[in-house]
Amino acid sequence: MEILYDILVKPFVDMVAAPDFFLQVVWEGLVSGVLYALIALGFVLIYKSSRIFNFAQGIMVVFAALTLVGLYEKGVPALLAVPLTLAVMYLLAMTIERVVLRPLVNQPDIILFMATIGITMFLIGFGEIIFGGENKVMITEQLMIPTGSYIFEPFGGFVSIEQKDLTAVVGAVVLVGVLLLFLNRSKMGRAIRALGDDHQAALSVGISLSTIWVLVWFIAGVIALATGIVWGARAGVSFALEVIAYKALPVLMLGGLESVLGAIVGGLAIGILEKLFEIYWGQPLLGGNTETWFAFVFALIVLLFRPQGLFGERIIERV
């Protein structure tokens, strides 16, 4: 009985007893959720337009952040370093399309997936040789991101919200808004969606496969840079960041591999739930550090009821 009480009742009692702490936990979860959503968005864009499960998204985040910081350390002014990094990401997108994707067109999914793991390894080695393996500090202040924090006092308690987290959330919302506008309103965006719907039909009306692929990988690179700046401001820039790529995978499962909305909702849900689980169940009952697996197990359970994720396209199979 004791254990049932600990699992089913006590966490909720704790939540109600200290609502300010609860809000703080939810906020922290929300911020990491935004980051998961951003990474998942990079995955979704590439998957939608090319059916490539891009494992390299995580390392692209690290690579973009390292390039930015590396350029700054070489003496490039911070605000100039951002466009330069974007140029590097464009170059990267072009190289990947040219060298890796073009020869592998029409191969089975798993081969393309393995190729992106190959890209990941290459970028890890390459990045470590160029930038070194040590942890770097993100140039938060130089990019004019505020670093103070707001203190709220709801329910007589206290919740602190860091300004850089707030900036991250606002920035992410703007980024997603622009992206959705681009995908839904612009000609290029429509071409991307057409390619996602039907490769051959899109090719036959004159949409260039390679142009769109470079574009999509470049957009994924832009998202990677945004993610890298935000996450780097919280935890520093190093190759350890790469593990957040794994965090985006359950988000994709939960939201559906080809849904932009799914990536966002799934990211926020997983960010908040895993923090809550860790604080109220994981640490007192399971010895902590449950964040490594909670998201996966949670997504797995949801998937048992909806095999295509919450917002994924219905999987229709023909014989």
Added chain:
Amino acid sequence: MLYRTAGQFKTSYEADFALFPVKQDSILLAAVLVLAFVVFPLTANEFAFRALLIPVLIYALAALGLNILTGYAGQLSLGTGAFMGVGAYACYKLITIFPEMNLLVAIALSGFFSAAVGVAFGLPSLRIKGFYLAIATLAAQFFLVWLFEKWAWLYNYNASGAIQVPNIDMFGFTVAGPRAPAITQYYFVLIVVSIVTFFAINVTRGRIGRIWKSVRDMDIAAELVGINLMKAKLSAFFVSSYVVGVAGALFVFAWRGAAEPNLFDIPLSFRVLFIAIIGGLGSILGNFLGAILIVALPVVLGFLPDVFGVPISSSAVEHLNVMIIGALIVTFLIVEPHGLARFWAVIREKLIIWPFPH
């Protein structure tokens, strides 16, 4: 010329269904076995055993297990490392609880533990397919590694949190532990790997192997012709995880000698997956070719700077290694997406009809 099949007539069904219908294949295999059982042990030194021969065999076995699941039954798994861990920890617990147990028996039994875990994590495969399933197997990967870390009973409440292999004697030889000579360990691994490979070849050739292949090619069609999908998929998870578990037990007991939970983390899973894919999905031979490539490559690359006299720091060599392996994986996928096994099959075809082009 060497592979001329002319004159090899089959006069019975048995002969036609033999493991090696072409005589040259069995001669080649015999040569490889002589090499593995006689020539290598006589010539190899300690370093070659520890850095090349033993790991190649163990990784090949792990890839074989994965290949049964992914290459034959078509269920992509990214959790191989964790299942290897289950085998290793199960073997460790068996050995420490029953110190008198024969190591062979312990390893054979520990496979059943990972098989059970594999079936439990394979259950979602009945509902979930493709990449969704691949991510679902990551749940096993992360959860199990976390469990190895937190469940102190598994490592006998060691302060270090690692498992340490004790000295184990078998038939008068020390086969595991710090005192075990490399050559005994090599023979031990070689014998286990040969036995499992023999069974794997026959399982994949037989009825159940054909069932797996039909599920891989299209599971709905397989279901329509009367194949029980649940049995087929779960049996694939069972057999695959069993082999992977045995490989994991060997990995720690016959090679590493000690293991921490993070040894079984995701890089190990990817390594095994690389071996299976570069070797060739749906082939037994491919696992060995892939393992030779993936294990030997870093060793060879480590020597190169010395050979050419290029002064380069060891950390740079390591990073360069990662980079080159990544590039090679991409290159291999582009050149031959079906893996080294297909490469060999093409060469063999050419040899059979040589000197004619068709």
